[in-house]
Amino acid sequence: MTAFFRYLLPCYLIAALSLLLAAFFWQQHQQQQVLKAQLQQYADTVQLSLKPTLGSLSAEQLSQRLAELQFSAVFPVATLALYQADGQLLAVAGAEQPLPAADQLMSFGQSRLQKINGRWLALQAIKSQALPFEQFGSANNLDLQLLIIPDTQPWQWQQHWPILLALFWLSLLLWLAALVLRQQKHRQQSLLESVAQRLLSPDAESDSSAMLSPTLHQALQRHCTQLAQLQQQLQISTEQAAQAADETLHWQALHSAQLQRQQQQRQCVNRWLLQAQLLWQRQEQLSPALFSALLNLQQHYARYQFGSVETQPESLQLASWLQQALPALNSLLPDGSSLDWLEGSDNLTATLSIDPEQLFLLLQAMLALGLRSESGRRLQFRVVLDCSVPTTLRLQLNCDGNGLPRHLSRQLAEGKLTDLQWRDADIALLQLLSQKVQAECKVESLDGLGLSLNVNWPLSCESLASESLPGSVLLFDADPERLSERLAALSGYTLQLSSCNSLSELQQRLTEQNYQLLILMLPGQIPGAEWQRFLQQVTMPFVAYAPPLSFSQWQQLVPCRPSAEFCLAAVPQLFAEATRFSRKKLLVVDDNETNQAFINVLIQQRLIELYAAHSAEQALSICRQTQFDLILLDIQLPDLPGTEVAKQLRQMPDYRDIPILAFTAHALPAEIAAFKSAGMNDIVLKPLDPCKFDALLSSYRLY
Template sequence: MNRLLGIGMLSVLMFTTFLTFYQVHHQVRQDFQQQLAMMNQLLVKATTLLLLDDTEQDINAFYSTAQHHAGFPVLSITLLDANKDVISSTGLSTLLQQPEQDWFADQHQILWLHHGRILSSQPLLLDQQVRGYLLLEAGNPPFPWALWLWQLAIWLCLPCLLLLWLWRRSNRQRLLLEQSYQELKQAMICWLEGEPDVPLTQQHPMTGLFNQLTERMKQKQQAHAQQGEELARQLEGIEQSRVALQQQQQQAQQVMQQLSQQQAQTEQETNQLLRLLVQTAQPWQSSLLQDVLYTRQGSVAVQVSYLPDWLAQQAEQWRQLIKPEQTLLLEEDNLASEYQLHLAADSLALCCRALLRLAAQHSCHSQLSLQWRLAVAKQELHFLLLLKGESLPADVCQQLEMATELPARELALDIQLFSFGCKQLSAQVTASCLDELGSSIELCIPCRYEPCAPPSQIAKVHLLAEPKLISPAQLQSLKLVCHQLQHHHSLGEWQAAQSEPTEPLLVVLPEPQHQEAHGYQSLLARPGCLALSTASQLDSWQPFASSPVLPLPQTASELATALQQLEAYSPAAVRLLVVDDNETNQAFIQAMLASFPLQLTAAMTGLQALELCQQQVFDLILMDIQLPDLSGVEVTRQLRQLANYQQVPILAFTAHALPDEIALFKQAGMNDVVIKPLDAPKLTNLMKWCRPRPPGSG
């Protein structure tokens, strides 16, 4: 602030000095102009008189004297006539050499020229007429050097005095600040040490502020002390609450552990109970309980599934879920054998079982058709259930279509299971129904496809099935597993074809009351025959078959497995030794077994049978009891001593057998008894003992 004040005073002083100098200089200039005007008037009067009487030399002498005695520097005095020609001059002015300038006027004028020169122009008037012109050229007026020196002295002295004053003032303030700093420092030390009296003088500028600060600090200390006490009490209360909460938390954890253990135990007991119920319940009840158990697991894994094999695993259970008056068809896609699918297969099986149970519950007299379509480009799998005949109720179809959106408590159990499976599969459901015409439920399931090598096909298969007994879907499944399928529409057509006994035969059995039922019974005893029948007729046909009769429908994978087993039969695969001394019986047996893939060898005596068995290994032996040399019981005992005949079936072939005799036969090592003569049922029983050996065995 002091510096700004000093600079302001210096500026005012310099401005005042400059203003004074300007006024003095202006006054000197005005005085010079007055002197020049007076001299010019004197010269005009004198020149007017001289022009009347004197000569040009007198005028020059006068002008020289006037120039010499002038009180200011006169450069030249020039007299011109009316035509502006020079009459007399003390020194010709260089201004007259500039014709472009007009230096003459009708009245007196003073011109300040450059380079410090002054020109005075005065016309000469006689009788109100211009007789000539008088030009007076002078130099600069005398400069006031004393004034400049005085101003310079003021400008030099005043800043020095001002700087000296500022220095002394700042030095005094510095000393005061140092003294105040020392006092303030001492006071701060005393205040920090807790001394109540602060050693500050009453005149110190910081005394009042420091006292206010001290008072505020005391108040804040008191407030902080009170707040600290209050916070300490609150902290103590919080600590007590924390200890109480910790105890409550420990108790809650113990209770939760007990509840968790009880829940786990209850869950385990429930699952055990459900598994027990699964074992003891009916097929549809067992599948329902299995699905409930599946939903209780929670997590669902994505699996890599080969669709034909997966269908084969599920088909048996699906056949058990439908009612006897219902029929089930399985329609597979031709592309199913070329890809593996990445999807939650268990969830898909859950949806299928739930739909089949609903169909069995609401559509008792309908034909069910399960269809599969692969959309490889869209990475989707389409599953379609068609019910032909009696349809599902409209409200059931609507709930199935909106199963994933409706609350579970509003749905029936099977629809809840269906909804769970659809959510796990991210499937889109479309359901429709027409009264008395049927229903359709379609699932569009996103999945990922992975190409795989298609399974090997069977070279040639004979199919004996009346057209009404086999559907196009079943024919399509057969074409997927065999390279060449020869279809025979009747038993007579099959017998006329005279096929090779080693080629697999697939038979779709008619009703047991069929007019050619006896011919089908004989055909079932053929080892290379695979029989299919409806579920309601299995028990009627099974006693006549040498292998299990399979229920309809059969998937492509199931048919492929069964037919591959049939392919194991070859002309040398089943070797039969018939030991009988009656040639008529030998011829009859050969005639009965001519159409079967067997290699038949005959032995007339017991010793011949032992010799043949030592040369090769037979798969089945039909042993007569009464032989001319050794009894069949003795031959059997000796054969059981051989290493290769420990497990070979040996059947007693006799006209009569009492219980004691049968016990003797089995004690000797025989497996069963065949009563003479040989007929179709006995032939079927005989073929059941034919076990094919692996190709290449001795």
């Protein structure tokens, strides 16, 4: 047995050394293969990022752009450099070691990867228009070379710890076996020497046979006990070796899974690069706005899928944010398509914590996907914040037509990103963002019934105090369903809100009550004779929105805006613009400060501009500069009587028909006749009765 172990030990040492060397060279080979694949993918990515804006960057901006690309690389990059075709260096980022000479760059030839001085380097050709910088020369076309030098990667011995652990346990097992065999041999020799001494002793000749049997019996018993202990130790060592082997197999399985994931990620990156190239090649098939949106979605998909992007939530009011985002979103609409934005009342009365970038990308992806509905021309986008428990942001896009093509519906239902085409960045980002923000995404697409795309996003919000509009608003919309939704949303803005959905009802309401603002959501059909007469006769402030299909016809009759521009946050601005020109002006001529202050209190809640004059001279001077809608004139002024002031006002061309009311404490029949002969229309007695004064203002249509 000893000879066997002496023969086994050199074989074991040679095998262990061979295994370590094989693991070392295998890792070196694997690192080189991974590095080559990473260099090829990163060179394509950097080329795609630099090429669109290369002709508009200075040398310093190029170096800064290369530094940003070096920082965002998925593997450590030591140096990024741009060369001209003759080897002249244009820009560099992170150069911490000598760069290759021009003759070394020429040695690349047609190969994009080369190993120089024991390190792999990548050289990527980039073609661009001539850069507007003197140091770059005056050539019409520049052939640039992008050089990528990765960081050196140390030997990762931690990946081979299972092999080292298995070798340790095997060595320990061999050492224990050798030790046990040595102890067993020593004990056998001791036992034989003891027996020999007893047999050769003269005192033991008579009873040697009697003493030999018990001694041998005890020795054999001890030997059996030792063998049992040795067997137990061997069993423990065997179990430990088996456990080490299981751990080695488990590590190998994890390593294989990691390699498989890396391979899948490389395939995803290659597929993304191919789709990006196809998108650039086929940009002429898309409108500039849609191409820019798809390119933005594709770039952000790469950031969220292949990089680590941290969410940056902000506290924002949804209605105000949507008003700022509408121009960019509405630019995606093709000619002949209409879009209506419908909001909820909680959009005004609450702030939500959300990442604005993710919200814009989600709306952009939904809108780009909705525009792919076959024969779809009319879209409705609902952006509703539901503050009930749990708080949810509900996004719903409805489009008429025949719905999405079948292959898109199948991709949305199955969620397979491997089948996406060059224009499917909207689907990819919609599914990816829905998973990241834990939103529920549901798509319904049926032939003849159109498309319905729903996203329910759980969020947190806080209540917000909102100011109501001081005046009355009348909303007209021929679509009853859309009218009811907008009426419910606008109810959070003003307490004096009315609505109607027919032209006859609209005309009747305008004759019954005065409104500070009229919002007209004009119908989609071409305007008829009744609408033409109405728009020519309406005198109150109004703002009109028309759908794209009949926008040009309505624009010829009345100034109007596209219906896609209407949102809740724009209503206060519209109201302010309308009331700025429709606010009535009242002049009170009285030298009593108490009367002036009391009138100011009475009209404080009315959309009336109050002017005050304390003398006849001041009143005449103000009237020469400003046109008033009603004058309240005191009879007893310190410089001239009120009747004389009224006569001079009637001589002015602008005040021949303006109502002038005598403001006096008493009025006899003769005095009333004198007031009217001076040009006054009516009499207001002091002290003022608030109810009568309010009715007086209403009768002269000051509100």
